[in-house]
Amino acid sequence: DGGITQSPKYLFRKEGQNVTLSCEQNLNHDAMYWYRQDPGQGLRLIYYSQIVNDFQKGDIAEGYSVSREKKESFPLTVTSAQKNPTAFYLCASSIRTGSGKNIQYFGAGTRLSVL
Amino acid sequence: QKEVEQDPGPLSVPEGAIVSLNCTYSNSAFQYFMWYRQYSRKGPELLMYTYSSGNKEDGRFTAQVDKSSKYISLFIRDSQPSDSATYLCAMSASGGSYIPTFGRGTSLIVHP
Numbered sequence: 001d002g003g004i005t006q007s008p009k010y011l012f013r014k015e016g017q018n019v020t021l022s023c024e025q026n027l028n029h030d031a032m033y034w035y036r037q038d039p040g041q042g043l044r045l046i047y048y049s050q051i052v053n054d055f056q057k058g059d060i061a062e063g064y065s066v067s068r069e070k071k072e073s074f075p076l077t078v079t080s081a082q083k084n085p086t087a088f089y090l091c092a093s094s095i096r097t098g099s100g101k102n103i104q105y106f107g108a109g110t111r112l113s114v115l
Numbered sequence: 116q117k118e119v120e121q122d123p124g125p126l127s128v129p130e131g132a133i134v135s136l137n138c139t140y141s142n143s144a145f146q147y148f149m150w151y152r153q154y155s156r157k158g159p160e161l162l163m164y165t166y167s168s169g170n171k172e173d174g175r176f177t178a179q180v181d182k183s184s185k186y187i188s189l190f191i192r193d194s195q196p197s198d199s200a201t202y203l204c205a206m207s208a209s210g211g212s213y214i215p216t217f218g219r220g221t222s223l224i225v226h227p
Contacts, residue, residue, distance in 0.1 A: 006158075033214070040123065042219035043159075043203070090158055101147050101166070102213040104205070106158035 003027065006091050006107035012115050013078065013085060021076045021110045023091035032074035033092040033104065036060060043090065049074055050096060078112065086114050118142050121204055121218030130227050134191040138204035138218045141185065145206040148180050149215065150189045153201045162202075163189070194225045 004025045013019045025032065034046040045058030049068040063082025068074050074093075078085045088111050092104040121138045128134055136150075147166055151159035163178045165171045165187075171178045177190040187206070191198055201222050205215040 004158075040219070043217045045214065048214060088156070096213065102207045102215055103147070103149060103161065103164055104215060105161060106151075108158045109156070111156070 004091055004093055004105060004107035006089075006110050008110060009108070011110055011112045013112060014115050016080045018077055018079050019085075019112070021078070021089055021091075021112070023074045023076065023107060024072055025074075025091075025093045025107075026072060027093055027095075027105065028071075029093035029105075030071070030096050031094045031102070032068065033094075034058075034064070034066065034074070034076045035090040035092065037088040037090055037109075046076065046089075085112055087112060119204065119206060119216050119218045122221055123219055125222040125224050127224045127226065128194055130194060130196060130225055132194050132225070134194050134198070134223060134225075136189040136191075136202050136204075136221050136223065138187050138206075139185055140187070140206060140216075142206075142208060142216070143182075143185065144208035145216075146209045147207045147215075148178070148187050149205040149207075150176075150178055151203040151205065153203060153220065155200075159203055191223075194223075196225050196227055199223055199225050 007022045031050045033048040035043040047066040049055035065077045091107045094104045119140045149164040150162045153159040168182045175192045179188040201220040203220045204218040207215040
């Protein structure tokens with residue numbers, strides 16, 4: 001089955017700790033994205049990558065880091081600099097086209113809480 | 116003013132009702148319009164997408180785009196309790212990074 005796999009489903013972070021959220025896709029999509037979702041705030045873009053070995057900051061990149069060493073994988077690290085990391089994190093992927101069509105498909109999400 | 120406005124609800128309807136969910140937007144460059152359904156604690160699931168203006172139907176769901184009014188709608192016929200979820204609209208332009216802009220979502224509750 002093709003899709004986007006996020007792991008773990010639940011994650012707990014201690015003060016001062018970095019944690020990494022995994023995102024893997026087997027849809028052969030070029031672009032991948034990380035969003036943060038807080039109650040009542042909709043989706044906020046953290047980072048995105050349109051090709052391997054390249055990524056750009058989104059609207060709320062501070063306190064987060066990413067890498068894109070393989071087309072299938074786009075892990076997100078929540079660093080200790082992110083002071084309010086408790087949220088639902090969503091990974092998405094899409095095929096880029098020249099026309100502007102950018103239909104994103106999402107993983108099931110990772111819920112991060114602070115201990 | 117936000118680029119995409121969506122009433123957060125909740126919208127509560129009886130089973131069998133016709134539901135109308137709406138978004139307004141300000142960017143006239145938006146060409147692709149998507150609707151996602153998100154159940155509690157799950158990732159958004161793509162329901163439908165349309166290009167430019169017009170209607171698109173898929174089973175009980177109809178998506179409508181009115182570019183002149185910068186207004187999009189999702190209609191759900193014969194609503195079921197299983198339709199209870201948050202519905203997110205999203206739209207993307209034909210230039211730039213093509214990253215969709217999302218509405219905040221409307222919470223729908225269909226009660227038996």
